[in-house]
Amino acid sequence: MGSLADQFLVLSLLINFIVLGTSRLGFAVRAVAIQGVVLGLLPALIHPFSWHIVFIVVLMICAKGVLIPWLITNAIRKAEIKREVEPFIGYIPTLVLGAICTALAFVFAKRLPMAVEHQDLLFVPASIATLMTGFLVLTTRRKAISQVIGYLLMENGIFIFGLLLAEAMPVMVEAGAVLDLLVAIFVMGIIMNHISREFSSLDTSRLTMLKEE
Amino acid sequence: MQLSLMLFMPVVGAIIAWFLPDNHRRPLVLPFFAVIHLALLSWVLVDTPPASAGGWFLLDPIGKLVMFSFSILFAACAWYAVNYLRYREDRSNRILCSALLLCLSAMCLVSISQNLGVLWVALETTSILMAPLIYFNHNARSLEATWKYFLICSVGIAVALLGIFFLAYSTIVAHQDATLLLSSLIEDAPRLNPQWRHTAFIFLLVGFGSKMGLAPMHTWKPDAYGEAPGIVGALLAGGLVNCAFLSLMRVYQIAVATQEAATFQNALIVMGLLSMAFAAVFMARQNDFKRMLAYSSVEHVGILTLALGLGKGALLGALFHMVNNCLTKGVLFLSAGNIHRAFGSKNTAVVRGAIRWVPWSGALFLTGFLAITGSPPFAPFVSEFTIVSSAFTTGNYWAGSLFLVFLAAIFIGMALTVLPVVLGEPPELEAGAAEPDRDSFVSIMPLLVLMAIMLVFGIWVPPPLRELLTAGARLLGGYR
Numbered sequence: 001m002g003s004l005a006d007q008f009l010v011l012s013l014l015i016n017f018i019v020l021g022t023s024r025l026g027f028a029v030r031a032v033a034i035q036g037v038v039l040g041l042l043p044a045l046i047h048p049f050s051w052h053i054v055f056i057v058v059l060m061i062c063a064k065g066v067l068i069p070w071l072i073t074n075a076i077r078k079a080e081i082k083r084e085v086e087p088f089i090g091y092i093p094t095l096v097l098g099a100i101c102t103a104l105a106f107v108f109a110k111r112l113p114m115a116v117e118h119q120d121l122l123f124v125p126a127s128i129a130t131l132m133t134g135f136l137v138l139t140t141r142r143k144a145i146s147q148v149i150g151y152l153l154m155e156n157g158i159f160i161f162g163l164l165l166a167e168a169m170p171v172m173v174e175a176g177a178v179l180d181l182l183v184a185i186f187v188m189g190i191i192m193n194h195i196s197r198e199f200s201s202l203d204t205s206r207l208t209m210l211k212e213e
Numbered sequence: 214m215q216l217s218l219m220l221f222m223p224v225v226g227a228i229i230a231w232f233l234p235d236n237h238r239r240p241l242v243l244p245f246f247a248v249i250h251l252a253l254l255s256w257v258l259v260d261t262p263p264a265s266a267g268g269w270f271l272l273d274p275i276g277k278l279v280m281f282s283f284s285i286l287f288a289a290c291a292w293y294a295v296n297y298l299r300y301r302e303d304r305s306n307r308i309l310c311s312a313l314l315l316c317l318s319a320m321c322l323v324s325i326s327q328n329l330g331v332l333w334v335a336l337e338t339t340s341i342l343m344a345p346l347i348y349f350n351h352n353a354r355s356l357e358a359t360w361k362y363f364l365i366c367s368v369g370i371a372v373a374l375l376g377i378f379f380l381a382y383s384t385i386v387a388h389q390d391a392t393l394l395l396s397s398l399i400e401d402a403p404r405l406n407p408q409w410r411h412t413a414f415i416f417l418l419v420g421f422g423s424k425m426g427l428a429p430m431h432t433w434k435p436d437a438y439g440e441a442p443g444i445v446g447a448l449l450a451g452g453l454v455n456c457a458f459l460s461l462m463r464v465y466q467i468a469v470a471t472q473e474a475a476t477f478q479n480a481l482i483v484m485g486l487l488s489m490a491f492a493a494v495f496m497a498r499q500n501d502f503k504r505m506l507a508y509s510s511v512e513h514v515g516i517l518t519l520a521l522g523l524g525k526g527a528l529l530g531a532l533f534h535m536v537n538n539c540l541t542k543g544v545l546f547l548s549a550g551n552i553h554r555a556f557g558s559k560n561t562a563v564v565r566g567a568i569r570w571v572p573w574s575g576a577l578f579l580t581g582f583l584a585i586t587g588s589p590p591f592a593p594f595v596s597e598f599t600i601v602s603s604a605f606t607t608g609n610y611w612a613g614s615l616f617l618v619f620l621a622a623i624f625i626g627m628a629l630t631v632l633p634v635v636l637g638e639p640p641e642l643e644a645g646a647a648e649p650d651r652d653s654f655v656s657i658m659p660l661l662v663l664m665a666i667m668l669v670f671g672i673w674v675p676p677p678l679r680e681l682l683t684a685g686a687r688l689l690g691g692y693r
Contacts, residue, residue, distance in 0.1 A: 111408065112408050112409060112412065113386055113406060113408060113409075114386065115382075115385045115386050131375065135368070138364070138368065144360070147364060151364070151367060151368065151371075154368065154371055155371060157375075158371055158374055158375045158378065161375060161378050161379075161382075162378055164378075164382060164385075165378060165381050165382060165385070165391065168381060168385065168391030168392075169330065169381070169391075169393075170328075170330065170393075173328065173330030173331060173334065173393065174330075176330070176331070176334035177330070177333065177334055177337075177374065180334055180337040180338060180341065181337075181371075183341055184337070184341055184363075184367050187341055187344050187345075187363065188363065188364075188367075191344070191348070191356070191359055191360050191363060194348070194351075194356055195356060195360065198352075198353050198356055199353065204360065207356075207357040207360060207361070208357075209353065209354050209357055210354060210357055210358060210361075210435070210436040210439065210440070
């Protein structure tokens with residue numbers, strides 16, 4: 001089972017690079033959706049069957065695979081934008097940075113001891129690498145939608161780590177956390193719609209009115 | 214029972230506010246439920262309920278102090294809101310009223326959670342609910358502020374969640390029962406896996422720090438505080454800051470029980486002083502008095518964090534200062550709101566001589582400024598004095614001296630903005646221009662009450678409060 005889980009994690013690491021390298025927003029959203037589904041299936045692979053796990057799997061796939069991508073795609077359609085133009089840092093440099101971050105994540109994870117049952121699994125490096133990739137997307141792109149995608153990646157990174165704790169976490173806490181993150185994305189979607197109406201664009205580099213003079 | 218009532222009554226209020234069709238009468242729901250909340254508060258303060266089954270919910274002395282401070286602030290804001298929303302009847306206040314009450318409920322949940330997971334969920338709920346409140350004015354500027362606030366806080370709080378996960382994992386690696394319960398984490402703290410624990414503390418400090426607005430993660434603060442309505446600014450600077458600080462104190466409770474207590478405390482001292490330095494630099498020559506208040510908030514979260522880092526006697530000062538900062542910020546933001554409305558601007562080039570146009574608000578703004586910068590006889594003076602004297606008696610001469618230098622610099626910087634705004638020569642009224650809004654009883658009374666509390670606490674700390682502060686400081690590891 002462990003090796004299959006690892007392959008899923010490698011797949012999600014590859015998706016990180018797809019998101020970093022593409023300028024097409026719709027494509028990036030679909031990539032993150034696939035990552036969400038892949039990660040949603042993971043708990044079923046590493047934990048023995050229980051209703052608690054089924055609940056997590058269904059919740060994750062519905063939220064990350066269907067609902068959130070649908071929300072963002074809607075926002076893209078309304079704002080009529082397809083591409084990220086002129087990110088603050090170009091695609092090739094961000095790809096290189098992403099590779100460096102991933103490598104660093106592996107180095108960092110080596111230094112952290114793991115519980116016996118999780119030895120030799122890729123969870124920790126995959127989690128940290130995804131988190132850092134998300135942060136990279138969030139900080140280097142101009143469009144509000146790209147920033148939301150970056151936030152989604154960060155969340156996925158946290159979720160990967162949370163999987164190690166799936167059995168230890170009370171259901172209430174877990175449901176609350178997932179729900180809160182979902183609402184956060186929802187609110188971001190609403191703000192995004194307002195931005196596109198107010199500025200006729202989703203370019204956050206136009207949000208420069210408030211600063212120190 | 215009492216605690217669940219405290220959680221559910223505001224939710225009931227929010228539902229009522231949502232379904233009331235009358236925009237004119239709806240704001241009355243706020244003071245009504247604020248009064249109920251205050252009644253419940255005095256009930257739980259006198260007769261504290263025991264921990265819930267499983268120990269998830271318990272109102273401990275620290276939680277009581279947080280709840281006490283934001284409840285009084287909320288009541289003042291609710292009272293003030295009625296008058297404020299009369300002026301803004303052009304806009305539907307349905308979302309504002311409901312979100313304010315829901316936020317009250319979430320803040321209560323923050324102060325009673327003893328489970329880090331629940332604490333996180335409640336804290337994230339407060340930050341989500343604040344987003345529509347900051348956007349109340351529905352213009353380009355408030356939109357920009359909302360976006361910055363929401364993105365930075367969401368990322369910060371996500372990082373904090375990862376920190377909580379790391380902490381939980383350190384229990385698994387150390388072959389303890391995986392748990393997020395505060396009491397067991399404190400008990401097991403020295404036996405948790407050190408690498409994971411260490412990483413967790415860093416993540417939690419960064420995460421909750423950005424929610425509190427510690428420098429250098431404070432960049433959302435001036436924008437959000439500057440663009441939000443006065444009541445929302447007051448609740449952000451008093452309520453949410455205290456909730457985030459409470460979360461940081463929970464982490465602190467665990468951290469001081471471990472071997473790396475000194476490292477964590479030093480990190481807090483550095484972060485605190487850095488925030489004060491940032492505030493001192495940006496406060497000078499600030500030409501927007503609401504943004505100036507935001508930097509004052511950065512300064513005071515810095516003071517709180519510094520005091521936490523100093524430990525020992527400063528912990529008492531930290532807890533007292535948390536209460537004082539919350540209530541004084543209420544006076545400042547609400548009087549700033551009055552002045553803003555009277556002049557129709559928050560730029561210091563336009564706003565001058567507020568004391569002539571709105572004498573009460575102007576005087577309160579000036580008094581609030583004196584109080585927040587630590588002038589006697591107000592309560593912040595007592596708490597800041599406790600902190601600085603503890604810094605010197607425990608041998609932290611550098612931290613203590615820098616603290617005093619920054620306080621002086623901030624006093625001067627803030628005075629340069631506040632004095633012209635309050636005492637300068639007011640602009641000429643153009644012929645035929647509408648008479649500016651004057652002070653009214655409801656827009657002043659809540660501020661006077663808050664200011665009076667600060668004056669009383671500055672002269673005489675009531676024994677029950679003193680007991681609470683001592684008990685809270687003992688929980689944080691002082692007096693051990």
